[in-house]
Amino acid sequence: MSDPVSKIGAGVATRRSVLRAGLAAGxxxxxxxxxxxxxxxxxxxxxxxxxxWARYNGDGVDAFPYGTPIRFESDVIRRNVPWLTADVISxxxxxxxxxxxxxxxxxxxxxxxxxxxxxxxxxxxxRLMLNxxxxxxxxxxxxxxxxxxxxxxxxxxxxxxxxxxxWAGAQLNGSQYTHGMIHNMEYVGVKLxxxxxxxxxxxxxxxxxxxxxxxxxxxxxIPMEKAMDDVMVAFKANGEALRKEHGYPVRLxxxxxxxxxxxxxxxxxxxxxxxxxxxxxxxxxxxxxxDGTSRKWTWVMDAKSVVTAPSPQVxxxxxxxxxxxxxxxxxxxxxITRVDVSIDGGRNWREARLAAxxxxxxxxxxxxxxxxxxxxxxxxxRAIDETGYVQPTKDALREIRGTNSIYHNNGIQTWWIKExxxxxxxxxSS
Ligand code: MTE
Ligand code: CO
Numbered sequence: 001m002s003d004p005v006s007k008i009g010a011g012v013a014t015r016r017s018v019l020r021a022g023l024a025a026g027x028x029x030x031x032x033x034x035x036x037x038x039x040x041x042x043x044x045x046x047x048x049x050x051x052x053w054a055r056y057n058g059d060g061v062d063a064f065p066y067g068t069p070i071r072f073e074s075d076v077i078r079r080n081v082p083w084l085t086a087d088v089i090s091x092x093x094x095x096x097x098x099x100x101x102x103x104x105x106x107x108x109x110x111x112x113x114x115x116x117x118x119x120x121x122x123x124x125x126x127r128l129m130l131n132x133x134x135x136x137x138x139x140x141x142x143x144x145x146x147x148x149x150x151x152x153x154x155x156x157x158x159x160x161x162x163x164x165x166x167w168a169g170a171q172l173n174g175s176q177y178t179h180g181m182i183h184n185m186e187y188v189g190v191k192l193x194x195x196x197x198x199x200x201x202x203x204x205x206x207x208x209x210x211x212x213x214x215x216x217x218x219x220x221x222i223p224m225e226k227a228m229d230d231v232m233v234a235f236k237a238n239g240e241a242l243r244k245e246h247g248y249p250v251r252l253x254x255x256x257x258x259x260x261x262x263x264x265x266x267x268x269x270x271x272x273x274x275x276x277x278x279x280x281x282x283x284x285x286x287x288x289x290x291d292g293t294s295r296k297w298t299w300v301m302d303a304k305s306v307v308t309a310p311s312p313q314v315x316x317x318x319x320x321x322x323x324x325x326x327x328x329x330x331x332x333x334x335x336i337t338r339v340d341v342s343i344d345g346g347r348n349w350r351e352a353r354l355a356a357x358x359x360x361x362x363x364x365x366x367x368x369x370x371x372x373x374x375x376x377x378x379x380x381x382r383a384i385d386e387t388g389y390v391q392p393t394k395d396a397l398r399e400i401r402g403t404n405s406i407y408h409n410n411g412i413q414t415w416w417i418k419e420x421x422x423x424x425x426x427x428x429s430s
Pocket of ligand 1 (some may be wrong): 110111112113114115116157158159160183202211212213214216217218245246247257260261262263265
């Protein structure tokens with residue numbers, strides 16, 4: 001392939017040669033410069049010359065029996081923040097939400113959180129035990145589960161610790177790190193109520209205690225009302241078997257509630273009269289409040305949103321003119337009905353366009369098709385859900401929760417977009 005620079009006579013630093021160099025490199029031009037194109041055809045080899053990909057055959061259909069993303073996308077990956085946890089066995093990594101679009105998170109880059117590592121459990125070895133306050137204690141094999149009526153639903157799963165590092169102030173530079181403990185997948189499975197009805201829940205059965213087959217077991221209690229409502233025993237995500245790290249072969253899906261309850265490698269469900277944590281007098285995830293007291297069993301994930309681009313990992317590279325501002329919004333209390341975007345740190349708001357109507361407890365993509373004048377912005381988004389709940393500012397949250405919390409930080413995120421298009425995680429007072 002010929003060198004595009006030599007073809008356009010580089011070295012003559014005229015306005016046109018700069019523009020041509022821009023075109024040859026495939027760089028979009030600011031609106032005012034478009035007129036220059038009319039001066040004459042620009043010899044862009046990507047248009048005028050036959051390229052290798054048109055000259056030779058590509059890979060045959062058997063080259064990759066299971067496909068992976070093309071190598072040019074190799075930076076769209078989960079990332080870990082090494083200093084967050086002592087080792088990678090009990091750790092977390094982050095979904096590259098800054099680089100994705102639409103709403104479904106591909107399984108291969110969906111964040112993982114485990115307390116004792118991702119285990120390998122084969123379908124033939126899989127057993128799910130249902131015991132406790134039931135008429136008929138049952139054990140299901142994987143094949144047994146395949147014989148119950150199925151349902152298919154899209155839900156987000158957010159770790160309660162998502163944005164947890166931001167309580168004391170802006171800390172991590174990128175939406176992947178500030179908001180990437182979340183994924184949104186299409187699940188297929190059996191309703192938990194179907195299995196509970198099969199076993200026959202006794203009248204005193206007010207709670208279920210659920211645990212996984214991994215060493216940590218991640219045992220948690222869930223109220224019967226939720227268990228009977230929309231909880232799923234899922235075995236497929238985004239059309240295929242769950243990935244090992246997401247709980248293969250079977251995980252619990254607890255729509256709208258913190259990721260902690262979404263037990264992976266689901267092994268046992270015990271129907272109890274009181275939450276097992278209360279029996280053991282231990283509390284798992286609690287939220288520290290400003291007055292020094294704590295609250296616990298705050299399961300629902302409140303409405304939240306974030307601008308994914310532009311953002312620190314996705315600077316603006318094209319100068320002033322048309323700019324697509326985009327992001328994600330979600331709520332554990334129902335559907336997102338509106339998302340507002342501010343470019344001045346929350347003083348003025350304009351309504352963003354939802355890519356599709358919000359679905360209950362699933363991610364919603366929003367866009368704001370914007371004409372950027374090249375000046376700096378304090379970019380924010382604010383989610384509103386079907387209950388009328390409005391995503392709060394970080395200051396409003398801190399008034400109640402203080403700064404010693406880890407969990408449930410759904411405050412409004414600010415990106416400082418600079419004139420050169422770069423972006424930084426900052427806070428504005430509100
Ligand atoms: N289930 C088991 N068995 N073991 C675990 O360590 N971690 C929990 C939950 N279920 C965990 C588990 C936590 S804290 C979260 S946020 C979610 O799984 C994360 O699910 P993911 O790994 O699919 O993202
Ligand atoms: Co978690």
